[in-house]
Amino acid sequence: MTRYSAWSVFKNGLSGHKNWGRAWRDPEPKTEYDVVIVGAGLHGLATAYYLAKNHGVKNIAVVEKGWLGGGNAGRNTTIVRSNYMMPGNRDFYEHSLELWENLSHDLNYNVMFSQRSHISLLHTPAARDGAARRYNTMRLTGTDAEIWDLDTLKREVPHLNYNSARFPIMGAAVQRRAGSARHDAVAWGYARGADQHGVDIIQNCEVTGVTREGGKVTSLETSRGTIKAGKVGFAVAGNSSRLWSMAGLGKLPIETHKLQAFVSEPLKPLLDQVVVFGVGGAHFYISQSDKGGMVFGGDLDWYKSYAQRGNLPIVQDVAECATSIMPCLGRVRLLRHWSGVMDMSMDGAPFICKTPVDNLYLNAGWNYGGFKASPASGWHFADLIANDRAGRKIEHFNLQRFERGVNIDERGAGPDPKLHG
Amino acid sequence: MIRINCPFCGERDHSEFTYGGDASIEYPALDASIEEWHEAVFLRENIRGMQSETWHHVNGCRSWLIIERDTMTHEIKSIRPAHEGYASALASSSSSSNDAVGEQDQ
Numbered sequence: 001m002t003r004y005s006a007w008s009v010f011k012n013g014l015s016g017h018k019n020w021g022r023a024w025r026d027p028e029p030k031t032e033y034d035v036v037i038v039g040a041g042l043h044g045l046a047t048a049y050y051l052a053k054n055h056g057v058k059n060i061a062v063v064e065k066g067w068l069g070g071g072n073a074g075r076n077t078t079i080v081r082s083n084y085m086m087p088g089n090r091d092f093y094e095h096s097l098e099l100w101e102n103l104s105h106d107l108n109y110n111v112m113f114s115q116r117s118h119i120s121l122l123h124t125p126a127a128r129d130g131a132a133r134r135y136n137t138m139r140l141t142g143t144d145a146e147i148w149d150l151d152t153l154k155r156e157v158p159h160l161n162y163n164s165a166r167f168p169i170m171g172a173a174v175q176r177r178a179g180s181a182r183h184d185a186v187a188w189g190y191a192r193g194a195d196q197h198g199v200d201i202i203q204n205c206e207v208t209g210v211t212r213e214g215g216k217v218t219s220l221e222t223s224r225g226t227i228k229a230g231k232v233g234f235a236v237a238g239n240s241s242r243l244w245s246m247a248g249l250g251k252l253p254i255e256t257h258k259l260q261a262f263v264s265e266p267l268k269p270l271l272d273q274v275v276v277f278g279v280g281g282a283h284f285y286i287s288q289s290d291k292g293g294m295v296f297g298g299d300l301d302w303y304k305s306y307a308q309r310g311n312l313p314i315v316q317d318v319a320e321c322a323t324s325i326m327p328c329l330g331r332v333r334l335l336r337h338w339s340g341v342m343d344m345s346m347d348g349a350p351f352i353c354k355t356p357v358d359n360l361y362l363n364a365g366w367n368y369g370g371f372k373a374s375p376a377s378g379w380h381f382a383d384l385i386a387n388d389r390a391g392r393k394i395e396h397f398n399l400q401r402f403e404r405g406v407n408i409d410e411r412g413a414g415p416d417p418k419l420h421g
Numbered sequence: 422m423i424r425i426n427c428p429f430c431g432e433r434d435h436s437e438f439t440y441g442g443d444a445s446i447e448y449p450a451l452d453a454s455i456e457e458w459h460e461a462v463f464l465r466e467n468i469r470g471m472q473s474e475t476w477h478h479v480n481g482c483r484s485w486l487i488i489e490r491d492t493m494t495h496e497i498k499s500i501r502p503a504h505e506g507y508a509s510a511l512a513s514s515s516s517s518s519n520d521a522v523g524e525q526d527q
Binding site: 239241242245250251252253254255256302303304305306307311312313346402403415416417418 | 422423434435436439440442443455456459460462463464465466467469472474476492493494495
C-alpha cells in the first residue's frame with residue numbers, strides 16, 4: 001500500500017494521477033474471525049485500527065450493512081471539543097482531543113483537523129457564572145479554557161448580532177484547541193489504516209441474527225453468510241437497541257432520535273471559528289467548511305424516529321437561530337440538509353462496556369457527541385475487547401450506572417433521552 | 422410534517438404538539454424493588470416500527486394523547502385521549518358535543 005507523501009503526490013502527478021492504488025481492499029468475508037466489529041462508522045473503524053495497531057490482534061473483520069462512513073459518520077457537523085466537566089467525561093474527551101491532534105500523522109491521511117476555537121456565546125450573568133465554573137474545572141484538569149469579554153469577542157468574531165439581539169451577547173466561553181475536521185477523511189483514514197494492518201472491511205453486509213451458545217456469541221448471521229466470531233463488538237449508533245434485542249438481551253437505556261444538519265452554498269471566508277448559540281430554548285452551532293459552506297445544526301426533531309430524514313419545523317427553528325445570531329446569513333441559500341439517527345441515552349453519556357454475554361462488547365449511546373469522541377472511543381473500546389476489562393478512562397461508561405445512581409448527566413436534564421442535546 | 426388528528430381539535434401539524442415518550446411503560450408501585458423502578462425509568466424497548474407513545478397538544482387543547490405511530494415511516498395508526506373517560510366527560514358536560522370525540526374514544 002502506498003505511503004502518502006509529497007513525493008508520492010509528485011510521482012503520481014507525472015502520470016496524470018491515473019495510477020494511484022486503491023486505499024483499502026474489498027474482501028470476501030471469511031468464515032471465521034477472532035474479532036468481528038459490527039458497524040463501519042468512525043467508532044467501528046477506529047476500534048479495528050487500534051485493535052490491530054495497539055494490541056496486535058490479527059484476523060479482525062468490520063461488517064457494515066451499507067457503505068463505510070455512510071451513517072452518522074457522514075451526517076454530523078464535525079465539531080471536535082473537550083469542554084466537558086463531569087468526572088468520567090472530562091478525562092475521556094480530553095484524551096480524544098489529544099488523539100485528534102496527532103491523527104493525520106498517525107494515519108498518514110490528512111483528516112484536515114483544524115483547531116480553530118470553539119466559542120460558546122454567553123447571554124446572561126448566570127450563564128457566564130455557569131460557564132466560568134465549567135471552564136475553570138477544565139483548566140484545573142489540564143485543558144485550555146478561556147472566558148472572553150465582549151470586546152475580545154467583537155474583535156475575534158465581528159459578524160455576530162451585537163446590535164439588536166433579543167438576548168444581547170455578553171461574552172463567550174472559549175476552547176482554543178477545539179475545532180473541526182473533515183468527516184469523510186476520518187472514516188477513510190481509519191479504514192485505510194485498519195486495512196493496512198490486515199483488517200477485513202466488509203461492506204453491504206447486514207447483520208440479521210446473533211447466535212448464542214453456552215453464554216457466548218458464536219456467530220453472526222449476515223446478508224453475506226454466517227460469520228463465526230471469537231469476540232464481537234457492537235458499534236452501530238442509532239440501531240444499538242435492535243442488535244441488542246437480536247442478541248436476546250432485552251432493553252437498553254437508549255432511544256433512537258434523529259438530528260438534522262445543514263450546509264449552505266459556499267461563501268468566501270466568513271467565520272473562522274466554531275460558534276455555539278444557546279439561550280432559552282435555542283440551540284445552534286455553526287462553522288464554515290474549507291469549501292466555504294456554512295455547516296450548522298440545532299436540536300433533535302424531538303420525537304423518536306429511525307427515519308434518516310428530517311422534518312420542517314426544525315428547519316425553520318434552525319434558520320431562525322442562524323439569522324438571529326448572524327443576520328448576514330439572511331440571504332444565503334441552503335445547499336443540502338440531512339438527518340442521522342442517534343442513540344440518545346438516559347443521561348447523555350455513552351457506553352463502552354462489557355455486556356451480560358462474555359465475549360460481546362458494547363459501544364453505544366453517543367447522543368450528539370460521537371464525532372469528536374471517535375478516536376478515544378476506538379482506542380478504549382479496542383483496549384476493552386483485547387484485555388476484557390474496562391480501562392480507567394471508560395470505567396463509568398457502563399450499563400450499571402443507572403442502577404447505582406451514578407449518572408453522568410452533563411446537562412442535568414434527567415432520564416429523558418430527547419433532552420440530552 | 423406529521424399531521425395529527427387530535428380527537429378534540431381535528432387534524433393539526435405536529436408542531437402544535439410535544440412528544441412525551443413511550444406509552445407502553447407501566448410504572449410500578451412506589452414500594453416496588455429498585456430493579457422494577459430501574460426498568461421503568463431507564464430501560465426502553467426502542468422499537469423500530471409501530472409503537473405506542475404519548476403526545477401533548479400543548480399549543481391546542483392541552484390534552485395528552487396516546488398515539489400508535491411507526492417510528493420508521495411516521496405513519497399514524499390510531500389516536501386516542503390518554504385519560505379514559507375524559508372525552509365522554511367533556512362531551513356530556515357540554516351541550517355542543519363534538520362527534521369526532523365520541524368516535525375516537527371508543
